[in-house]
Amino acid sequence: MLKLKDTLAQQRQQGLYRQRHATSKRDGNKIVIDGTHYTNFASNDYLGLANDPRLINAFKEGADRYGVGSGASQLITGYSTAHQALEERISGFLKQPRTLLFGTGYMANLGAITALLSRNDHLLLDRRSHASLVDAAILSRAKLSRYSTHDVNKLNQELDDNPSMIVSDSVFSMDGDIAPIAALSTLSKQTHSLLLIDDAHGFGVLGDNGRGCLEHCAMSNSDVDIYIGTLGKACGTSGAFICGSEELIETLIQKARSLAYTTAPPPAIAHATLASIDIIQQEGWRREQIKTLVKHFRAGAQQLGLQLSNSSTSIQAIILGDNNKAINASEHLKSKGLYVTAIRPPTVPNNTARLRITLCSNHSEDDVDTLLSALESLPS
Numbered sequence: 001m002l003k004l005k006d007t008l009a010q011q012r013q014q015g016l017y018r019q020r021h022a023t024s025k026r027d028g029n030k031i032v033i034d035g036t037h038y039t040n041f042a043s044n045d046y047l048g049l050a051n052d053p054r055l056i057n058a059f060k061e062g063a064d065r066y067g068v069g070s071g072a073s074q075l076i077t078g079y080s081t082a083h084q085a086l087e088e089r090i091s092g093f094l095k096q097p098r099t100l101l102f103g104t105g106y107m108a109n110l111g112a113i114t115a116l117l118s119r120n121d122h123l124l125l126d127r128r129s130h131a132s133l134v135d136a137a138i139l140s141r142a143k144l145s146r147y148s149t150h151d152v153n154k155l156n157q158e159l160d161d162n163p164s165m166i167v168s169d170s171v172f173s174m175d176g177d178i179a180p181i182a183a184l185s186t187l188s189k190q191t192h193s194l195l196l197i198d199d200a201h202g203f204g205v206l207g208d209n210g211r212g213c214l215e216h217c218a219m220s221n222s223d224v225d226i227y228i229g230t231l232g233k234a235c236g237t238s239g240a241f242i243c244g245s246e247e248l249i250e251t252l253i254q255k256a257r258s259l260a261y262t263t264a265p266p267p268a269i270a271h272a273t274l275a276s277i278d279i280i281q282q283e284g285w286r287r288e289q290i291k292t293l294v295k296h297f298r299a300g301a302q303q304l305g306l307q308l309s310n311s312s313t314s315i316q317a318i319i320l321g322d323n324n325k326a327i328n329a330s331e332h333l334k335s336k337g338l339y340v341t342a343i344r345p346p347t348v349p350n351n352t353a354r355l356r357i358t359l360c361s362n363h364s365e366d367d368v369d370t371l372l373s374a375l376e377s378l379p380s
């Protein structure tokens with residue numbers, strides 16, 4: 001018998017208990033929970049698009065035209081001209097040969113890795129990779145090796161056999177630093193393996209034109225075999241996509257189970273995402289604003305002597321170590337009207353519990369100053 005009660009009590013005692021908090025309203029960077037208003041520093045809506053009137057209008061227009069649900073999986077009748085238009089728009093924006101939409105980033109990662117690898121393959125995965133990549137690796141049954149990001153340059157000497165695939169996040173989601181994508185690309189070429197990059201936190205927000213991690217790192221599309229982006233973060237909508245060669249995309253259409261055996265995402269979401277891509281292309285000031293806020297925040301936090309992760313992106317982590325210390329810090333900030341989440345194991349390694357702050361283009365320098373003064377008065 002599973003002892004659910006005991007396990008839950010233990011979770012609570014270790015400061016690992018997790019709870020959901022229903023937001024009743026979101027508007028710009030503000031959220032309302034149980035009637036209390038907060039400035040939200042815990043959202044991946046980096047460009048502030050989720051509430052943009054242009055997206056809301058496009059979403060309504062999409063619903064009028066296509067209805068609400070897609071009604072079937074993509075391979076049956078769920079794939080619409082809205083999905084097709086978005087795939088073509090993303091291919092054009094990123095100058096990629098082909099694009100394939102998925103319902104979520106979790107499903108895109110599962111689909112890509114399980115379609116391409118099986119029992120006799122070897123997968124090399126960064127230790128800090130997102131849970132969806134770890135789950136995909138396990139489900140593929142491939143031999144799995146995890147490496148530390150800072151060991152990438154010596155990995156080639158240490159490998160017993162050539163991997164079939166190398167997989168990494170572009171921006172590590174709990175620290176905010178950027179993976180050594182150029183070194184990974186070199187390694188993948190030397191070992192004749194496929195390189196998969198999950199750009200969930202880069203697409204739309206990194207690079208002068210918002211094309212993501214490859215633009216940021218001045219790399220070309222051909223340096224990465226499988227490029228994955230999500231739409232629920234900088235795009236402000238929902239879903240995900242995979243870009244790559246004609247052969248890659250056709251293979252995934254044949255074999256990705258998380259594409260075949262799930263209802264296609266609502267066409268209206270795809271239609272609204274077309275409006276996000278327009279804004280991402282046209283409004284570079286949103287990315288500039290994030291850069292300004294990041295500089296401002298880091299300078300202030302360093303003055304306070306806070307231990308920051310080594311990040312130049314929207315994701316800024318303050319490492320506190322102890323789980324309860326992180327929870328207390330988060331509660332303290334909430335009492336000041338600032339919503340910042342405490343991130344604890346197993347999402348991050350033991351003894352590295354942290355506050356994870358995300359800076360978005362709809363925050364102002366005043367918002368950051370308010371956050372800094374609340375951090376100054378953190379209970380020790």
Ligand SMILES: *Cc1c(COP(=O)(O)O)cnc(C)c1O
Binds near residue numbers: 104198231
């Ligand atoms: C958020 C995230 C995902 C999952 O994307 P969803 O569309 O939310 O399922 C995958 N990989 C990384 C690195 C992420 O941060």
